[in-house]
Amino acid sequence: xxxxxxxxxxxxxxxxxxxxxxxxxxxxxxxxxxxxxxxxxxxxxxxxxxxxxxxxxxxxxxxxxxxxxxxxxxxxxxxxxxxxxxxxxxxxxxxxxxxxxxxxxxxxxxxxxxxxxxxxxxxxxxxxxxxxxxxxxxxxxxxxxxxxxxxxxxxxxxxxxxxxxxxxxxxxxxxxxxxxxxxxxxxxxxxxxxxxxxxxxxxxxxxxxxxxxxxxxxxxxxxxxxxxxxxxxxxxxxxxxxxxxxxxxxxxxxxxxxxxxxxxxxxxxxxxxxxxxxxxxxxxxxxxxxxxxxxxxxxxxxxxxxxxxxxxxxxxxxxxxxxxxxxxxxxxxxxxxxxxxxxxxxxxxxxxxxxxxxxxxx
Amino acid sequence: xxxxxxxxxxxxxxxxxxxxxxxxxxxxxxxxxxxxxxxxxxxxxxxxxxxxxxxxxxxxxxxxxxxxxxxxxxxxxxxxxxxxxxxxxxxxxxxxxxxxxxxxxxxxxxxxxxxxxxxxxxxxxxxxxxxxxxxxxxxxxxxxxxxxxxxxxxxxxxxxxxxxxxxxxxxxxxxxxxxxxxxxxxxxxxxxxxxxxxxxxxxxxxxxxxxxxxxxxxxxxxxxxxxxxxxxxxxxxxxxxxxxxxxxxxxxxxxxxxxxxxxxxxxxxxxxxxxxxxxxxxxxxxxxxxxxxxxxxxxxxxxxxxxxxxxxxxxxxxxxxxxxxxxxxxxxxxxxxxxxxxxxxxxxxxxxxxxxxxxxxxxxxxxxxxxxxxxxxxxxxxxxxxxxxxxxxxxxxxxxxxxxxxxxxxxxxxxxxxxxxxxxxxxxxxxxxxxxxxxxxxxxxxxxxxxxxxxxxxxxxxxxxxxxxxxxxxxxxxxxxxxxxxxxxxxxxxxxxxxxxxxxxxxxxxxxxxxxxxxxxxxxxxxxxxxxxxxxxxxxxxxxxxxxxxxxxxxxxxxxxxxxxxxxxxxxxxxxxxxx
Numbered sequence: 001x002x003x004x005x006x007x008x009x010x011x012x013x014x015x016x017x018x019x020x021x022x023x024x025x026x027x028x029x030x031x032x033x034x035x036x037x038x039x040x041x042x043x044x045x046x047x048x049x050x051x052x053x054x055x056x057x058x059x060x061x062x063x064x065x066x067x068x069x070x071x072x073x074x075x076x077x078x079x080x081x082x083x084x085x086x087x088x089x090x091x092x093x094x095x096x097x098x099x100x101x102x103x104x105x106x107x108x109x110x111x112x113x114x115x116x117x118x119x120x121x122x123x124x125x126x127x128x129x130x131x132x133x134x135x136x137x138x139x140x141x142x143x144x145x146x147x148x149x150x151x152x153x154x155x156x157x158x159x160x161x162x163x164x165x166x167x168x169x170x171x172x173x174x175x176x177x178x179x180x181x182x183x184x185x186x187x188x189x190x191x192x193x194x195x196x197x198x199x200x201x202x203x204x205x206x207x208x209x210x211x212x213x214x215x216x217x218x219x220x221x222x223x224x225x226x227x228x229x230x231x232x233x234x235x236x237x238x239x240x241x242x243x244x245x246x247x248x249x250x251x252x253x254x255x256x257x258x259x260x261x262x263x264x265x266x267x268x269x270x271x272x273x274x275x276x277x278x279x280x281x282x283x284x285x286x287x288x289x290x291x292x293x294x295x296x297x298x299x300x301x302x303x304x305x306x307x308x309x310x311x312x313x314x315x316x317x318x319x320x321x322x323x324x325x326x327x328x329x330x331x332x333x334x335x336x337x338x339x340x341x342x343x344x345x346x347x348x349x350x351x352x353x354x355x356x357x358x359x360x361x362x
Numbered sequence: 363x364x365x366x367x368x369x370x371x372x373x374x375x376x377x378x379x380x381x382x383x384x385x386x387x388x389x390x391x392x393x394x395x396x397x398x399x400x401x402x403x404x405x406x407x408x409x410x411x412x413x414x415x416x417x418x419x420x421x422x423x424x425x426x427x428x429x430x431x432x433x434x435x436x437x438x439x440x441x442x443x444x445x446x447x448x449x450x451x452x453x454x455x456x457x458x459x460x461x462x463x464x465x466x467x468x469x470x471x472x473x474x475x476x477x478x479x480x481x482x483x484x485x486x487x488x489x490x491x492x493x494x495x496x497x498x499x500x501x502x503x504x505x506x507x508x509x510x511x512x513x514x515x516x517x518x519x520x521x522x523x524x525x526x527x528x529x530x531x532x533x534x535x536x537x538x539x540x541x542x543x544x545x546x547x548x549x550x551x552x553x554x555x556x557x558x559x560x561x562x563x564x565x566x567x568x569x570x571x572x573x574x575x576x577x578x579x580x581x582x583x584x585x586x587x588x589x590x591x592x593x594x595x596x597x598x599x600x601x602x603x604x605x606x607x608x609x610x611x612x613x614x615x616x617x618x619x620x621x622x623x624x625x626x627x628x629x630x631x632x633x634x635x636x637x638x639x640x641x642x643x644x645x646x647x648x649x650x651x652x653x654x655x656x657x658x659x660x661x662x663x664x665x666x667x668x669x670x671x672x673x674x675x676x677x678x679x680x681x682x683x684x685x686x687x688x689x690x691x692x693x694x695x696x697x698x699x700x701x702x703x704x705x706x707x708x709x710x711x712x713x714x715x716x717x718x719x720x721x722x723x724x725x726x727x728x729x730x731x732x733x734x735x736x737x738x739x740x741x742x743x744x745x746x747x748x749x750x751x752x753x754x755x756x757x758x759x760x761x762x763x764x765x766x767x768x769x770x771x772x773x774x775x776x777x778x779x780x781x782x783x784x785x786x787x788x789x790x791x792x793x794x795x796x797x798x799x800x801x802x803x804x805x806x807x808x809x810x811x812x813x814x815x816x817x818x819x820x821x822x823x824x825x826x827x828x829x830x831x832x833x834x835x836x837x838x839x840x841x842x843x844x845x846x847x848x849x850x851x852x853x854x855x856x857x858x859x860x861x862x863x864x865x866x867x868x869x870x871x872x873x874x875x876x877x878x879x880x881x882x883x884x885x886x887x888x889x890x891x892x893x894x895x896x897x898x899x900x901x902x903x904x905x906x907x908x909x910x911x912x913x914x915x916x917x918x919x920x921x922x923x924x925x926x927x928x929x930x931x932x933x934x935x936x937x938x939x940x941x942x
Binding site: 025027069075077081109111141146148247250251254273280 | 528531534536537675679682715717870872887888889890891894896898899901902910
């Protein structure tokens with residue numbers, strides 16, 4: 001059967017139909033949009049990357065903009081999963097593997113599985129033998145798989161920057177058993193600079209370019225590299241010490257916020273937990289910025305959080321005391337002190353919002 | 363090289379030790395230029411004096427013995443060793459800077475080296491009378507040999523270290539074979555072939571040429587075609603490398619991109635220490651030199667490393683095959699839609715390296731769409747493999763008891779009896795759910811045996827705890843259990859879970875339990891979600907709560923009444939079908 005890619009308007013039509021099926025939580029309608037398109041001879045890769053992927057991206061943005069609920073977002077992803085599974089079984093899509101073997105996996109604790117899933121399907125379509133290990137693959141499983149089955153390359157996906165240290169461990173472990181790693185996903189930065197920093201053998205921004213890169217061949221890495229060789233600053237142990245004392249830091253910040261802002265003492269248990277979680281997040285990003293020795297990782301996160309707070313009409317300045325307490329607690333750590341200083345500058349540049357200051361965020 | 367630099371420094375750097383000696387020579391030469399029997403006649407070095415015209419004016423007996431008396435009075439360029447003549451021209455010219463040139467007194471000359479007959483000499487010039495030069499020739503043959511040997515040994519050690527690094531990195535047999543072939547073709551020969559023990563009638567091979575990436579393949583061939591191969595593959599004691607007649611090599615043994623004609627070939631067994639590891643065949647073209655003895659010894663050193671790595675990889679592969687086979691039935695099953703009811707499961711064992719643990723779940727489909735399916739979720743006391751083995755027993759027993767699923771209490775009693783009679787001392791908690799689709803709702807009969815109560819997410823956002831209580835199984839001779847019935851409307855989900863979820867310890871403060879209340883709050887936001895999404899949501903929250911902390915096994919099963927009226931929509935295996 002000959003297949004073709006649709007012109008833009010045709011694609012948009014398919015996207016719109018899939019979008020309404022997905023937001024209606026109508027799994028069957030969603031599957032039928034995709035399977036009918038395949039029956040009509042639309043190229044399967046195009047269905048995956050030009051119909052399903054953009055719809056999922058839209059689900060993400062709509063959710064971030066609070067126009068979709070958590071439930072709708074999860075339902076949409078679950079439906080997309082099943083639609084892709086259905087697509088893979090369509091007779092027009094079956095491809096016999098004739099190229100090498102690729103392992104596709106998400107790093108441990110990475111639940112955002114769809115980009116990896118799409119890449120796995122695209123590679124299968126292009127004739128690779130693909131082992132798709134799915135979401136949140138613990139590194140020992142990944143390495144065990146490589147020992148048992150071998151692979152020409154591992155495609156590793158991660159979307160959350162706080163998982164970069166885990167991704168790093170996975171990358172070096174794969175390379176240690178002689179398999180090169182192609183990194184992908186938002187965690188590695190829009191330009192892939194974190195992937196390079198972590199010594200990944202390749203990085204690509206999307207599934208098509210990743211498939212091309214894998215087809216071009218990625219050289220087998222040299223043996224014997226360790227994490228600290230990529231990131232010599234880890235020798236100062238600041239990352240380890242800050243991440244290890246996360247619970248104590250959160251507790252200390254929480255306690256000091258309560259003395260500084262008596263209002264927060266009246267928080268409900270849930271509000272208090274929210275605040276604690278937000279503080280824990282700040283510590284997490286501080287940790288990963290220390291790991292990568294990349295100030296922007298921390299300041300970008302704070303600017304983003306400040307933006308969200310402002311949208312909730314909470315002044316960005318309420319983050320200031322968190323940084324101050326952390327600064328006092330961690331004053332013996334030079335890199336941490338530098339990072340917190342930069343973050344303060346970024347926060348101070350935020351325009352002040354009118355309205356009562358609650359002093360904490362939650 | 364630093365050693366020759368040092369010699370130069372001593373000879374010409376004006377060191378206090380050498381300066382008087384040089385003085386004496388000059389003096390002696392001036393006093394009695396023709397005499398070879400004087401002071402430097404007894405010197406343990408060959409000494410010759412060359413004048414500004416390049417004529418050898420004098421030699422001491424050592425030099426005469428070395429170079430022959432004919433040299434006396436002849437031009438160095440014509441009768442002396444060519445390298446020494448060149449050295450003389452150079453020494454007469456402007457000074458060459460050396461890389462150890464750190465003396466403020468000015469540039470020094472580097473030492474000159476060359477061979478005379480079978481021996482190596484280092485020549486050092488010293489200024490003589492009338493602008494002539496006195497050449498001191500020191501025999502450095504033994505040092506040279508030692509240095510060459512050392513350099514070769516260093517290269518080999520580096521290579522062996524690299525080989526060990528690369529070989530030990532992977533436990534994958536294909537990769538080990540490829541790496542062995544590639545390393546051997548880079549350092550030991552022009553081309554190398556690794557032949558592994560036969561799988562059925564096929565011999566696995568890895569070919570590499572001139573250090574390029576190796577290619578794997580298989581060939582159906584008789585190992586007898588290659589001398590020494592069948593013995594090595596059968597695990598007979600390793601024999602030393604064998605020379606084989608290149609003409610007798612079968613065509614399949616030659617790598618495709620090996621263009622030349624094979625001049626020499628060696629078969630070296632890879633010692634596998636009890637496990638046949640294969641053989642390494644080294645090939646050199648007709649243009650290259652054959653293998654000498656030290657190369658052969660070295661090839662054997664390499665082969666012993668490669669053999670150890672290959673046999674370890676082969677043992678690992680066998681062990682993981684066994685593990686996989688034994689574990690297949692212990693792994694949590696993949697759940698799909700059964701008879702119009704959506705099932706979804708999620709599992710996370712306590713240790714990341716494990717795939718199984720003490721939690722389990724199963725869905726046994728009813729024999730017809732009108733019969734109830736039985737969903738089971740449980741938790742054996744303990745973690746890890748020991749607990750997993752007992753889950754296998756319980757799951758088998760329950761599967762055998764499915765015809766009795768109409769009476770949960772009876773089923774649990776039988777299971778309890780079976781557990782008490784076994785040698786296991788562990789007990790278990792579990793929950794049984796008989797599930798039947800009726801029109802568009804799903805009828806549930808739920809029984810808990812000492813297990814956390816099932817939770818139902820209603821469409822109005824309530825989360826209902828199903829009050830069913832019973833005794834855990836495997837501990838007491840008599841047990842009791844109460845069964846509760848409830849219905850799910852389209853979109854509603856019943857969640858079965860193990861206490862690993864609620865007892866996850868972590869959170870922002872590091873030591874709080876996730877708890878039932880937090881679970882209920884999370885589920886309240888999951889109204890109308892597909893079962894798979896509910897399971898994933900709870901897994902994500904629990905895993906975020908844990909934040910890398912230690913945890914118990916966690917298992918979840920969601921039973922959902924589908925929103926749509928399709929009897930069987932997409933389940934990932936078949937196209938959807940309509941009922942209306």
